[in-house]
Amino acid sequence: MSEQNNPKLNSKIFIEGTIKALTGLHIGGNSIGMAIGGADKVVVRNPLTNEPYIPGSSLRGKMRSLLERARGDEKHNPTEGGFSLKEGKLEASAGVNSESLLGKLFGVSADKNNGQPTRLMVRDAHLTTASKKQLENAPNTDMPMTEVKTEVNIDRITSAANPRQFERVPAGAEFHFELVLTLLEGDDESQFLNLIREGLELVQNDSLGGHGSRGYGEVEFSIEKLQERTMQHYKTGEAAADVINKHQELFKNLLPEIASVGA
Known part of the structure; x- marks a missing residue:
């Protein structure tokens, strides 16, 4: 009974890659302390570096x-x-x-x-080094590493215009993401990996963050690394083993090199 309720740890699978923003991305942050003239809705930022990021x-x-x-x-x-x-x-x-x-x-x-x-x-997914450098040197950003998009809400009764400003991470920005799957004894590895793959593909065909119905938050995932570290690896101090070839067919739609070959 105890073993069934508390199954032993079998292994951990690490899935890493990039999230590319295909359209402006807005994941709301804290607006407290914004200066007059700033955006009405700001993005979440790292308080130490002031860089926008995607919360896990x-x-x-x-x-x-x-x-x-x-x-x-x-x-x-x-x-x-x-x-x-x-x-x-x-x-x-x-x-x-x-x-x-x-x-x-x-x-x-x-x-x-x-x-x-x-x-x-x-x-949490943070900007890649290349994307950070690109945004730091971008000449047309409105706020540090971001753009400000102005939208106008029209009152259907009075026709009065109510402008609002949203801070967004510009299209083209890339973030490094990491997922960690914990497998317990008795788990079906393929079932859980397939659920993760399905979830990522669903997000790609939907949106991430706020205001997706207005075009925000279209993203693309590219998996670059897939590794597994078993309990034996932990006990002996061995590094995680590369298993991307083992699951290549499952993740083929999220592996850019395979997609380009098929094209």
């Missing part, structure tokens, strides 16, 4: 939301999971079934559905 929670939350939505009400997809319905209403606090694939991948709070530890860690 934003990417992880979008992946989970789209994967749940793709499966619909979990009552009809008990194995894979989905969003929770109670008396015909979406119950956001309930989360998915802890025994479903989505419940196991993203975790379920300990006080709901018996709980489930998360298997997917999504780190």
